[in-house]
Structure formats: C-alpha cells, structure tokens
Amino acid sequence: MDEIKDRLLKPSKATKQDQRGRMISYLSIGLIAILVISILYFIATRGLSMFFNDGIKVSDFLFKTDWNPGKKLVGALPMIVTSFGVTLLAALIATPFAIAVALFMTEFAPKRGARFLQVVIELLVGIPSVIYGLIGLAVVVPAMRIMYGGTGFGILAGAVVLFVMVLPTITSLTVDALKAVPSHYRQASLALGATRWQTIYKVILRAATPGILTAVVFGMARAFGEALAVQMVIGNAAMLPHNLVSPSATLTSQLTMGIGNTIMGTLPNNALWSLALLLLIMALVFNILVKLIARKGRIK
Amino acid sequence: MQPIITSQDVKLSYGAFEALHGIDLDFNQNEITALIGPSGCGKSTYLRCLNRMNDLIEGVTITGSFKLKDLDMYAEDTDVVELRRQVGMVFQQPIPFPMSIFDNVSYGLKLNGRPDKNFLEERVEESLKQAALWDEVKDDLNKSALELSGGQQQRISIARVLAVRPDVILMDEPTSALDPISSAQIEDTLLQLKKEYTIIMVTHNMQQATRVSDKTAFFNLGNLIEADSTEKIFMNPAKQETDDYINGKFG
C-alpha cells in the first residue's frame, strides 16, 4: 500500500522530463525576448540622443537635405529619398518578372520547369551580397555609364542590383501564393469556356493578389535593408539625387560607410544611430503592412 | 426523341488503370438523365469526358467516339473552349470565385469580348431567377459570393453556367453538399430548366433520381450495366445487378 502511495505522490520520470523541457523552452523564449527588447532599447536611446542631447529638430533630420554631421548638418532626406527610390524601382522591375516566372512554375511547367527554376532560385538566394555588389560594380555600373553617361553610379545601378537580389524572394513567395489558390477555381473557370490565360488573369491572379502583395512587400523590406551590394554601386554621395544615374547614398550605405569613422557619443556617431533607428522603424512598417494585407485577404 | 449527345465504345485509362471499359450511351434533348452506381464505378470519369475536363488530368487516354449533335467532340480541330461553352458543368462542391455575385454570374459572358452593361444585367437577373436565387440576392449583387451559404453558393455556380446558355449541363452530385431544403430548391430548378436544357447528372440519391430524371443509367465497375427510362430502371430493371443496387443490396 505504502509503495503505491509513494509512487503516486512522487513525480514520475515522464513528468520530470516534461517539466525540464518546459523550463528550457521558457528560458529560451525569455532570452530571446530580452535580446529583442535590449536591441530596440539600445537603438532607440542611441538614435534619439541626437534629438535630446544635441538639440537637433526631428523635422530638420527628416526634411533637410544637407548631410554633414561634422558641421551639425544632419538632413537625412537625400538618404531617405534614395533608399525609397532604389527599393520602389527594384520592386517595380522585379514584380512582373517574379509573377511571370512564378506562373511558369505553377501553371505551365509544374513538373520539370519548376524543379529546375527552384534550383536556380535557391542558388540566387545563396549568393552572398558582396558578390552581387561586385558584379554590379563590374557590369552594371559600366553599362549605366555607357547608356546614360556620367559615372554610372546611382539609383538605377542600385535598383538593378537589388532587382536581382529580391527577385528570388518575390518569386518564391508568389509561387506559394499561386499554389494556395484552390485548383477548383481553375476547373470551374475552364469548364465555363475560359481559356488558360483568361483563367490565370481573371481568377488565379485575382485570388492570389493578397499573397502576391505580401511577396512584394517582403521583397521591398529586403531591398530597403540591403547595405553592402548597394553601397558598392550607389556612389556614396550624401546628396539629393538629381536623376537616376547621379551618385547618391541610401540609409544603409551611409551607415556602413560612416560608422567606422566616427567616435562614440559624438554628434556624427549619434546621427548614424538615428539613421539606424529610421531603418528599424521602416522594418516595422513593412511588417505591419504584411499583417494588414494578410488580414484583408482573409476577410475577403 | 432526338439524341443531343451520343457516345460509343468509350474507354478511358488513368495511366495503366482502365476506369471505363467501353460505354455506349446517348442523351436526349430536353431530358434529365441520372447516372447512378456505387462509389468508384466511373460516373464522374464518364461525365467529365462529355466536356473534356479529363484533358486536364495528366496521363489520361480516351478512346471511342463522342458526338455533340454532329460535332465530333474529340476531333483534332474541335475547339475545346467552345465545346465547354456548349456543355457546361456544375461541380459537387460549390465553387464561387472570390468576387462579387454579379461578377461570378457574368464571368462566362465576359470571356467573349465586352458585352454591354444592359445585356449583362439582364442575363445575370435571368440566370439568377432560373437558379431560384434572385429573390435572395437581388439587393446585394455586389456582395462577395464567398459570404453566401453553401446552398446559395451552389445556386450561384448553377446560375454561372446558365448565363452562358449551354445546350447541355453536366452536374456531378450537385446537391450532395447541401441541406434538404436547398436540395429540394435545386431539384425544382432542374425541372424548370429541362424545358430549355439537356441535363446529365450524377447522383447517389435514389429518391432524387426518381424525382427529377427521365432516364437513368446504372454504372458498375467501369461498365454501363443498363440505361432506360427512370421508371423502368426503378420498377422493372432488366438486370439483377441493377435491382440489387437500387434495393440497397450493395454499393
């Protein structure tokens, strides 16, 4: 009798294992939470110190065009414009390509073609960004120089490089979106006497629109945050771009170029942290956008 | 009676598996024909041959002849798209497209050029009335069709096919996903539609077959066992197998 009681009151081996497992996962979650919060806190305090300690106005930072932190000029508008410029342009070029490739993979050659392209896409994802930058420098910039004159560095070169870099992201997410369209839609549409093309653009693309938009936003987030490759082809001149082939600088390229040459706690250093904060905020905005699109897609 | 579709010696294989072993079956104009038989006997397979939906499945081979009036349905130069406009299909599950009720019903009409707005509106109203759905949706034609009930969605699917004005409508268990009231409404609809259309439908519901069909064809294991007037099949079938099936001895 006592033996049974004993066994029931003591935690069994399985229970102990369960508790230990739970402990470990809670610990990991806690660690990650602390990590995220400290990163946010760190960037926020650093990024804001320019406004609180050095007395810079937020509006000056966002809307002035002169960037020379050594002389207390911290207008980040050129970088903001350039960052959005390369991002939007890259997404604009990449989206039609991505949709075409994704359609080919899902609708036209779902077997052999898809497998081959899948490999190509994975390869493109795996190439380090410095290599994209190098190729951009060796091929795209000279091509821009020949076609449009000037140095060849600038938004257009950046956008072309980013286009290749975000293409796999947008394509593979678009493929997922197209695959998620129920195959009944295809059958019902074809059964009504629609051609394959009509079915694709009237029903399939339409049903996949929220997914495709999400893909584009993810691609844009990637383009916005890319530093190295862009830095190599953008020209790195912190001034408002006159046109698509004049040297300029993005938020990221300005950061990577400048951060090694400033001293902690000085205004030039703080100004770069403010750029970092801006990047972080944009990353959040892209995230929220994705959530909003997903929610809207579901309700419909 | 004039047959509108004739099929002879139809054999169909999915890869190496022969699902239909030689079917001869005709369908009369303005009649409802019910295809019955145990699960897996090839009813849907046969039905899908009639508007060439099996073409979409990889590895299918079909032999035999199909004629829609004088047209050889499987001839080289037969336009599949045009054929499917003449032989429409309603599926087992309601499949509303993710768009408004109006756009759903007018979908097939807009495939061929740009019909004018009045024509579309008339046709949509007419088709929804024929599908017994007009009164329920006439005030919110711009509402998404996904927000309708299952029964309403199935009637949308029917209206969408009717709007194209096919000669023949194929239905694969059109009421199996619906409640008795919606099913009854659809059965009424079918009886109305018979005046203008030829209907071929697969059903597992014997009462439904007797209520709506003029002719019944009994399939088993990829063969057509017998086809005759519904009355004959249910009251006095020629084959023992048929008798066993309709009396629930197998299937």
Ligand SMILES: Nc1ncnc2c1ncn2[C@@H]1O[C@H](COP(=O)(O)OP(=O)(O)OP(=O)(O)O)[C@@H](O)[C@H]1O
């Ligand atoms: N796409 C397919 N590929 C391979 N075999 C198939 C395919 N579709 C159906 N079959 C096979 O063909 C046979 C007939 O199937 P079919 O769907 O025509 O039956 P059914 O009479 O409609 O059955 P149910 O009443 O269950 O709908 C079955 O043995 C089935 O497994």
Ligand SMILES: [Mg+2]
């Ligand atoms: Mg079936």
